[in-house]
Amino acid sequence: NTLALDVFPTATIAPVSSFIFSGFLEHLGRCIYGGILPAGPTNFPYTPRNPCPKDQFVETPKELLTEEGFRKDVLEVLRDELETPMVRWPGGNYVSSYKWEDGIGPLEHRKKRPELAWGGEESNVFGTDEFIKWCRVAKIEPYIILNMGTGTLEEALHWIEYCNGTGDTYYANLRRKNTGKDEPHNVRYWGLGNEVWGEWQVGQQTASAYATKARQWAHAIRLIDPTVILIGCGETGLNHWDGVVLDALVDKVDLHSIHLYTGFGPRDRSQIEKEYGRSVYGPDAAEYSIEICKGQINKARVAKSVNKPIKIAFDEYGVWDETVGTPENGLEQFYTLADALAMASWLNVFVRQADIVEIACVAQSVNVISPLITSPNDLFRQTIYWPLWLFSKYMRGGTSVRVALSSPVFMGETLPTWISTVKGRPTELDASAVVHTSNSGKKSVRIAVVNRSERNSYETPVRVAFSNVVKEVEVHELWHPRIEARNGWGNENEVSVTTKRAPWKGKWTFRMNSLTLLVLDIEQ
Ligand code: AHR
Structure with missing residues (x-):
């Protein structure tokens, strides 16, 4: 050869969007509690499904926290090393039964709820105001996903009014009361549901049912805030779901979201051949999905004469072996060099596809199938951290x-x-x-x-x-x-x-x- x-x-293909270096925080395992906030009800190596016995609980020392109470080490890696530009929150599967109003106001009044997506209980200690505060300290653009499972359009409109309202209205005033400030949270990016196509999703729907509902939601959301950027819920980009949803929604959204994970890093030497190929060459599937998705987007644009370019938000990608990172261990997976090569191939895909991929969120930003793993008072960078760091430092800002x-x-x-x-x-x-x-x-x-x-x-x-x-x-x-x-x-x-x-x-x-x-x- x-x-x-x-x-x-x-x-030239296109400028590389800095949003391809984005992250994702879900209320899952030790992502929020133990990653963003110090370990509270959970602790290393325990997860909400596997709680820490009280006598083994180790508190994170105060000097490792910011004045707002966030973990300094995680925040600094995301802000100063990876320069994460945007973070998607609060899920993931979690969002499909999330009641946002449970997570605002005085902590003592917050409702503890059964967590349906991953099991365990959700304290609601981290809610909208905490997320926005963390984003501001971390210099990160917030990207919020709406609950299209159990949530209603009315709740979604209230959430947007709470975040962005500037008038003398109930939810805008409630935000002022809770934050003690007049300034709105100014959340521009909103996702219309998470993996609504999946049978594991609370409130799974058919593509056409979702498309009808998402059109109604998009219309109403733009009435309450015409400046928002709306992201429709796709599947992997090449599915029937993507075609149906794009045909119906292309004139109502700004981006189309897709998800894919690659996995199976070599653990067992006898399986190395098979597993290595699956892991390291997996991102080629993502590129194929992106190419087909671009075709589906443009076909829908032509049919509806949509002038504005519609881009892809690859808002969950990464290396995940579901037999290793399980709900029982809070999806904590320890990555090999092979997994890091897969991560590098993922990033090559996003750079090559710069004309269509605007956002890519690594799933997830801390502890959960993540480049970063924390203990109560320390963190380490996994192998998959390094490609992300290198690309973010050297490929960002390029064409x-x-x-x-x-x-x-x-x-x-x-x-x-x-x-x-x-x-x-x-x-x-x-x-x-x-x-x-x-x-x-x-x-x-x-x-x-x-x-x-x-x-x-x-x-x-x-x-x-x-x-x-x-x-x-x-x-x-x-x-x-x-x-x-x-x-x-x-x-x-x-x-x-x-x-x-x-x-x-x-x-x-x-x-x-x-x-x-x-x-x-x-x-x-
Ligand atoms: O990132 C873990 C899970 O993977 C997310 O909650 C879900 O959206 C996807 O299936």
Whole structure:
């Protein structure tokens, strides 16, 4: 096979939306309680379904909290390291039986409720005002999902009035009373339900029933606040559901939400072949979904003469093995290097699809199938943290450009098999590239390459078309000799990124099982 990677800086796709580095907080396991707030009713390694015996409870020391009472360490990683621009809340499946009014007002009056999606009980200690306060401290744009399961349109309208109302009305005044401030929460992004298609969802509906209801909701919501950005509930982008919902809703929404997880990192060496392929090549399925979803969106736009571009909110993605991250352990999964390569491939997909993907929310931001794991007084960064950090730092602010790649293909089993049946075999090398201009006007090409081969390192000619690049390259590499390597308590930095500068000779050796990010300055 001839190996080659050609980058075409003049063949621009679109600016990379910084919202592809967004997160997701759900009332699930130790995401909110133990992640955003200090452990309260739950504690490491316990979850609401598996509560901590009182005599083993460890409190988070006060000095580890912000003055508002949030965990400083988690907040700082999300704000200062990952620069998370937006967070989706409060679910997820959780939202489909969430009564938002239970989570406002004096804490002593908040109603404790049975939690239907994940089991256990919800204290409602963290509600709308706490979420907004946390977003402000974390410099994060809030994105709220409406309850289209048990919730009514009236409740949804009240919630929006509570958040955004500026008049002399009941819910706007209630917010003023609860927060002690006049300024509205100003929540722009609202999601019309979560996975309403799923049989696990409280209030599951058919596509046409959902579409009729969502149209009514969208119409009324824009009457109460015409400035909101509305996100319709899709499935994975290529399903019948997506087509029906888009055909009916395309003129009423701004974005179409889709979800997909990849999983099965190698745990059992004898299964490595099968599991590795499923995990690491899984994001190729997401790209296929996005491409088909784009077609479904544009078909619906043409039919209804919708001028405005409708974008995709991939507002749940990530690496999740449902046999490992279960409701019993609060979906806590400990990730390998293979999972990190899957995460890097996910991000390559979002960069390549920059013209249609506006939002992508990693599921989830802390503890729950997450890049970050906390204890009462510490946290560590999982393997999947590093691709997110690298892409956020180097690909943000760039314009995605075309890449042509000639690479050996993967012949093993992938998930689902139709990716290779219909789309063709996935390539072992996977790449995306941006052109970036710094504040001082310096131009560079940034190329992210995942070598998904377990056996081969590839010395690859890397050509940047019609540009002179300087003779030195900045190289960031995520690599470890063992594909099963993980980070954990006591070995927090087993897998992390190394950075070096090297002479640039027009080619690079991408080691097997690695993510490499090359920064090549362009001569002015
Ligand atoms: O992120 C975990 C769950 O996955 C979410 O609650 C749900 O929306 C999805 O099925």
